[in-house]
Amino acid sequence: MFCSKVRQQSHLCLRDVLSNFQNSPLLSPLSEYIFERCILPAADDPTKGVKPLLYILDALEKCLPILSSEYQTSVLKYFKSVLDMSQPRVTRRITDVLMLLCLYPTSEFSPDALLELLTSFARSISSNEMSLSGDGMTVTVRLLDTGINKVYSLNKQICVSELPTFFNALKDVLTSQHEEAICAATTALKNIINSCIDETLIKQGVDIITLEENKKSRTSGPTIIEKICATIESLLDNIYVDVWDRVFEVVSSMFHKLGSYSPYLMRGILKNLEYMQKLPDEDFPFRKQLHVCLGSALVAIGPENLPSFVHNLNVEAEDLSEANIW
Template identity: 25%
Template sequence: MAAAEAGQQKRAEENDELTIKDGDTDICQQLMDRYAKSSAAQHGHLVATAAAMRSILVAESLPSTPPAYFAAAISSADSTVNSPATDPVAVSALLTFLSIVVPLVPSGEISTEKAREAVTVLVSLIDRDEEKLGVASLRGGVKCIGTLLIGFCNLDDWESLDLGFASLLKFAVDKRPKVRRCAQECLEKILGSLQSSTVIKEASNTVYASFKEYKPVLAELSSSRIDEGSKVDLSLKTQNAEAVYVLNVLGVAIPFISSKLRSRAFSELCNLMASQFSLLTRQILKAMEVFFANSRDEISVPEIESIITSLTGYLSSHDKNPSDTVVQATILLRSALEKLHLVDSKLCLKKLPLVFGDLAGLLTSNDDTASQALDVLKDLINRHVDKDIVEGCLPFEGEENVADGNKIGATKSVCAVFESILDSCDAIPNERILDVTAILIDKLGELSYVLMRNIVLKLASLMTSATGDACSLKHLQHCIGSAVVAMGPEKILELLPISICADNRSCTNSWLIPILKRYIVGASLGYYIEHIVPLSKSILQTSRKAHRKKLQACSHELMELLPAFCNYPVDVAQNFGSLAKLLVKFINKYPFMNEAITLSLQRLVNQNKSKLRPKINPGEAKTCPGEDNTSELESENRYSKKTSTKNIKALASCSAELLQSLVDMFTGLGTEVSSDFKVNFLHIFCNFKLYN
């Protein structure tokens, strides 16, 4: 029986969020209606207290309003404080009743002087019976103090706030979680409401003094490593637990306290951030998170620099630290760089290589950590790597440029980070390393030929000795493909030339041809005519002499790069005439090129015609055969209307002989032709006739 009653009491205490309607209905009557059938002793005491307060109001002919109930309850509390002996049960019920009434009192209905006196009474009452009170009642008393301070006391007079603020600060490190959280929430609201510089200074000094009191304990705890998953409440003595909780208070207060003390406190907080996980780590990270989420714009450089130093130090030991804290540190590091970029962009550049190095080291961690690191790295590359600015800095080389904040120096160092990672790989790196490398290449564009050539050479080395699975190989090919897009085929083939190996009469770097076929865009028709075709013919001649079918296949594959070079080429107006003459020879001499020729011509027509025709709806499917898979947005940016007009004129003016050769070829093939070939041919024929 006793156990059952104790269970009821506990459940009643846990259900301490009492909602009372603020209207015409008497508060006492609402409580009676709500708890009439409850057998919990706590509810019975609460209803009895409410009835006693109503009796006082009736005896004095006062209305049953929240202000009147508040005055009666505070008077009763004051009498209790002054009595030699108190009943903890009665005090608990009185505090709970006050926690219900005070939020219902309209603004201005309690004078600042009466509110100050009420806070004094409540602090005395709680301090006297603190250890005898239940969690719900104690939490209700703390909530009352906070509500009175915020809503009714003079926020411009520190003497009106001093006692209550100190009490909230005390309970903000209480061992009981509900009490502790309530006090911290009240402190945050009060600090966020302060306007007077004098009061802010006093409140700041009070918070900082509380932090300083626990500094020796905090210093000891920061150097004590604990195992992941340890519970703070179970592994700490009372004083140590309070020291940990004071960091939560500091985290709440930091955005609002005076700039001088904030800088000092934050510096000391960052110094407590050890490179390995401690009992303080999560509290410190939370404080940093709150700081960034709520801080005003005037964050100082030393504050941000301290955060970056602490976070990078922690990430450098990521393999020894809990993954959730590593993820949180990664997110905070991004926020820190964003803040630093706003106040000191040169220093931000100086920090980039260090940050990139630590984040890149996370790409081989578990999935959650690595995924978060990848997202942050992508974001940092997009925000801080700017090829236009870097190009302006190209004459300046050397590591000293990093210290000076020059973009080229920082970018070179970032590239060196990924070069180092790839150099340490004996096999194909994981997908995330390749993805972020590809993004960096893409961001640097043509400049990647200067800054990332060693990375491309390493990728090629991994490709030639590839031992990974098909998925890994696909990601490696995509990364190299990004280099093809960024640098263009001319630069890529300078770095990775396709040639005949004299030793075994094989074709070096032939693995690159399928990648070129897929990723070439915006290349030069002239380069295809002057370099690719002669190279193909040279390899073909060697294959005939050496009777090597693999060389012949390589030659054909090179020549069949024609459609790739016709994917938004940059020199249609200048070189299509020469290409048309070459294609006439191809039609007559190389039958294997027939489909490649029709696809290439169709692509040239479609890509230029699309710029001149009315725009289709976003959801409308492309119906023209032979269209490439270049995104609509990219195609919009490739050609201007003026360029497309010139290109169409060039296609039309040089098409007569080519069109006749196509007709002869088509009629000569008879039934030995695919349906796609027929469709492409007919489309080309109609378009060329249209423009002639």
């Protein structure tokens, strides 16, 4: 207990020293000293186990955002090799450090280094390499949510290129049977749709689809937005039936984002919604959520256009008890 209190106090003292050197030319050499003399040696001696590394990660939780930008990036690159140790306690501590770094408003580091870590976490979720507990999966999903938005704010172009990877990872979480992780993944999907998909990305997909409809040959593979929409469409497969109430929230967010472009990119989803609309109530417990989702489609596409994609809507039924009103 005494040693723990001493360590905590030393971490606070280190943070105070670094804070006093902000905007000083001495911050970089001080950061270099901390990185090379304290951080790097922590994982060098495997006979000592992971405790020295955990102590350093505790210190970085308080100090990483106020290291010089150069050494913030160096630490992020160092984390990549440390994650290869596949130590659950170390991995969890790194996610905590990264979350705080992403939330720190003035942190300045290479977005490429953070993106590499985030894609590593995402691919580990999809391949189940980390064997995460429900709590660990929830923390990782929240890191992806926060981290993706941070990378996007620093460098939109490199972030957008990896969006399909993140959507696929979050899709896999929805089948995890961990309720808190499922809620976090739903929130993350909606946040990424709202924050990281812009009109330029949407129009790239629409332009390609329009060329195809005009009988012109396609010379490239699916665009990023097409890949994302395909992932969202796959969430309406029967394997996700237990979480369709969450899925409809994600689909609604996509309708809101795409607006009038929805028929170009969400045609398969509209067909699925039409099929679900015809299911008897006893076979379909998510009728209310489906109608909310169809309401989002109605707003995006317009009441004059939606019936041409989804039939049997009964929006103009004379008997109001038979009409679907959103």
